Amino acid sequence: MGFLASGALSILGLGFLWIGKLSGEACVAALYLLLAYVVSHYQGSRAALLATVAPAAPVAALIVMFRDPNDSHLGSIAIVLAWLLGMTLGAFAADRARTSLKRLFACVGVMSLAHAAVTVTMVMAGFGSAMQFFGGNPGSPYERQIDIATDILMQPILGILAGGPSHLPAAGQWIAFGINSLTWGALLGVLLALALRIGRPVPAATAG
Numbered sequence: 385m386g387f388l389a390s391g392a393l394s395i396l397g398l399g400f401l402w403i404g405k406l407s408g409e410a411c412v413a414a415l416y417l418l419l420a421y422v423v424s425h426y427q428g429s430r431a432a433l434l435a436t437v438a439p440a441a442p443v444a445a446l447i448v449m450f451r452d453p454n455d456s457h458l459g460s461i462a463i464v465l466a467w468l469l470g471m472t473l474g475a476f477a478a479d480r481a482r483t484s485l486k487r488l489f490a491c492v493g494v495m496s497l498a499h500a501a502v503t504v505t506m507v508m509a510g511f512g513s514a515m516q517f518f519g520g521n522p523g524s525p526y527e528r529q530i531d532i533a534t535d536i537l538m539q540p541i542l543g544i545l546a547g548g549p550s551h552l553p554a555a556g557q558w559i560a561f562g563i564n565s566l567t568w569g570a571l572l573g574v575l576l577a578l579a580l581r582i583g584r585p586v587p588a589a590t591a592g
Contacts, residue, residue, distance in 0.1 A: 386423040386435030393419070394443035394467075401447060401463065409463045410539065411567045413470035416440075418570040420474030421488065432475035440467060477574050491576040496569025499537065503565065506534040538564065 393412055400408030416436060424432035444467065450460045509530050541564035 386419065386427075386432070387439045389419050390416070390436045391439035391443075394440040397463065397467065398443050398447060401450060401460070406459070406463070409466055411563075413466040414567045414570040416467050416470035417474035417477075417574055418492070420471045421478045421574055424475040424478035425488075429475040429478065432478070433471060436471040436475070437468070440471075474574060477577070488573065488577050492566075492569045492573030494569075495572035495576055496565045499568040499572070500561070500565040503534070503537040503561075506530055506537060509534075537568075541567075 393415055397409055397412040400406065400412065420432045420436050423435050427435070444464045448457055448460045448464055451457060541560050
């Protein structure tokens with residue numbers, strides 16, 4: 385299943401590159417991280433790297449042949465390196481954390497909800513500043529910082545969907561918002577699981 389999932393993710397990444405939605409590569413990298421973590425949990429880090437890297441290698445080799453508007457391969461190479469970083473971090477984080485999948489998914493869920501809550505708070509705060517702007521007040525530097533933070537938290541879905549998800553039906557907007565928070569939660573959840581494990585004391589060896 386790891387091979388199939390990795391192959392599907394590589395095709396998804398190629399699709400994002402083909403249509404020019406480079407921010408979608410952040411989603412692919414985060415999903416590679418989560419996939420490598422799960423495979424490593426059952427089969428070890430080496431098997432996880434093999435299961436994720438091998439199926440993606442042909443598509444990655446194709447991607448690095450693409451050139452950016454500056455006639456450079458650096459952008460394509462950066463995409464492949466982001467995938468590889470997600471695979472490596474997920475594989476070795478599972479070995480280091482040695483936590484159960486139940487705990488991992490709990491961490492992903494907590495961090496996804498936290499991201500969603502912070503994003504909603506920022507959007508509401510930004511809406512308030514926008515109303516002041518239309519009322520004649522240009523808005524303070526603090527309010528402009530809120531708008532910048534909101535744009536960051538709304539990535540990568542804001543870049544994938546031209547003009548953001550506002551043109552979608554209401555249900556589609558909530559789905560896009562949820563996928564965005566899950567993308568952040570996949571990365572932050574793995575890091576949280578790793579941090580919780582590192583913080584635990586190592587049990588003392590018993591005398592034989």
